[in-house]
Amino acid sequence: MDIIVTIKQVPDPEAPKESFRIDEEAKRILNPANVDPVINGYDENAIEAALQLKEAVGGKVTALCMGEESATRALKQALAMGVDEAILLHDPAFADADATATAYVLAAAIRKLGKYDLILCGRQASDWDQAQVPSGIAEYLDLPSVTAVQKVEVRDGTVRVERILEDGYEVIELPMPCLVTVSNEANRPRYPTLKGIMAAGKKQIPVWNAAALEVDPARVGRAGSLTRVVKLYIPRFEGSCEFIEGETPEEMGEKLALRLRELKII
C-alpha cells in the first residue's frame, strides 16, 4: 500500500508564551528565537498512523512538505521516525501561500508521485489553524475525504475511520484512494530511534520546484492565494486578576467560596 503523508514545519507551540513573535508588517508568524521549529503536531500523528498501517499491511510511506529550505529539518525527522521517502516542495514563488495555493502545490506533487492508495494529513496546522489544505488536496485530486479522525484502519481494501464528534464518534468506510486527516487522539507518535536517525542522515531529500511540478505560476504562493491577511496583531488582555489572599490554601479555598457568593455567582 502506498501512503502519502503531508507535513508542515511550524514554530513550536510549546515554546514559552513570551517568545511568540509575529511580523505585523509582513503579516507573518515568526519562529521564536532560540526555539527550533517542529513538525506540526497532528502531522506527527499522521506519520505515526501511516507507519502503523505500513507495519500492519506492508507498503511504502512518502512524506511531502512545502516550505523553506529549512523545512528539510522536518523531513529528516520524518525519515528518522521511519518514513521511506521525503520530498521538499520549495520554490521562492511558493512563499506566502494561503490554503488554496498550498493545496494546489501539494496536489501537483501527489499527481507527480502518481501512485497512492491513502493520503494522510494533520487535522490542522498549529501556526495558522486553518484546517483547509487537506480538503483542498482531496478536491483537486477528486478523492473522498474525512477530517479529524481518531482511528484509521485498512480492512479488505477499504479504509475504515472513526470521525470525532462532539458527543462521540462516527465509523465511516471509504474506498481507496482517499484522504483522511488525523487528530491527536489517534496515537502517540514514536520517537526516532538512534538507528532511524543514522539512516535518515544518509538519505537524500529531493527538492521539487515550480518547474519540476509543472504548476501554473499564477496559482502558487501569494499570487495564487484567494484570502489576504490585512491585519495581524497580538491581542492584549489587561491583567486584572483579583487574588484571594490567605495564610493557607485551605483558607483561600474558603475565601474563594465566600467571594463567589458575595458576587452572587454561586
Next chain:
Amino acid sequence: MTQGVMVFAETTGGTLASIAKELLGAGRKLADALGEPLLAAVLGHGVQEAAQEAVYHGADTVYVADAPVLETYQTASYTAVMAQIVAQAQPSILLIGMSDNGRDLAPRLAFRLGTGLASDCVDLAINPETKLLEATRPVSGGNAMATVVIEKTRPQMATVRAKTMEPAVRDPSRQGTLVPVEVTLDPATLPARVIERVKAKAEGVRLEDAEIVIAGGRGLKGPEDFYALLEPCAKLLGGAVGASRAAVDEGWVPTQMQIGLTGKIISPKLYIACAISGAAQHMAGCGYAKTIVAINRDPDAPIFQRAHLGVVGDYKKVIPAFHKKCEELLKK
C-alpha cells in the same frame, strides 16, 4: 452579480441548531450593513419546520433541501447540494458554523466553489468603504489575531466559532420565502459509507450547557482527582467537569471533556481551572466564560492574565476547603 448573505443553517434532530441561530444573528447584521437580503440553506430530511424557524430567526429566503439522502451528514452529499444551492442563489457571503459537520463541509465546499475561506472566525464586519467582509480569526491557537479578506472570488466564505455571535431573536410574525431545492443525488454514488454512530458515555449536565464548569489539567497527575475532587464539587454546584488537552492526551479523561481550540467552546457563568497553565489554545475554549477562576500553584502561570479571580496554591488543598464552604453556603 452575487447578492445576499447566506448562512448554512444546521439542524439537529429536525430543529435549528444553536449555531444556526448564532449565524442567523450574525448574518442579519451583515446583510443589513450591506442592504442585502439574508438567505439560509437548510439541508436534511424532515426539515420543513426548521426552515420556517430560520425565517422566524431572520432569514428572508430559505433554500430547503429535504431528502432522505441528506438525513445524515456526509462530505460528498452536503458539498454537492450546497454547491448547487450557491450556484442557484449566488450569495456574496456564505457563513458556516464551526461544528462537527461545518468544519468538514466548509473547506471542501470552498475548494469546490473555487473561493477563499476564513476559518473559525470570532468577529465579522463589513468594511464601509470596500463593502468587503472583514473576518477576524485567532491564529496560532489565539496567540495572535488575523483579519482576512477575500477580494477576487465569491462567495466570501467564513466558518464561525460557536458562542461568539449573538443568537437571532425569534419573531414568529416574520415573513419569508421557502424555496425548495431539487435533490437528484443518487445515494449509491456516494463514495463513503457511515457504518455507525457511537455515543460517548455521558452523565449529568452537558459540558456545553453547564452554567458552572470545573476543569482539571496536567497538574492533576492522574485521573483520580477528576472523579474524587472535581466531580463531587461540580455536582454540588450543578455543573460539569472539563479538562485541558494535556489531561486528555494522558488518557485520564475522554476527549469529549476537552475544552479549547480543538475541544469544546463553552461560555458558562463560572469557570474554575485547576492546575491548568492557560495556553492560548485552552483559553480559546473558555475565554468567553463570564467569571474565570484560576487555581494554580505557580503565581506566574499565564492563566492569571485571563482570570478574574485567582488562587495561588495547591488545588488538592484548595478544592476540598472550597467544596466544604460551598456546601455550607448552599444550605443557608
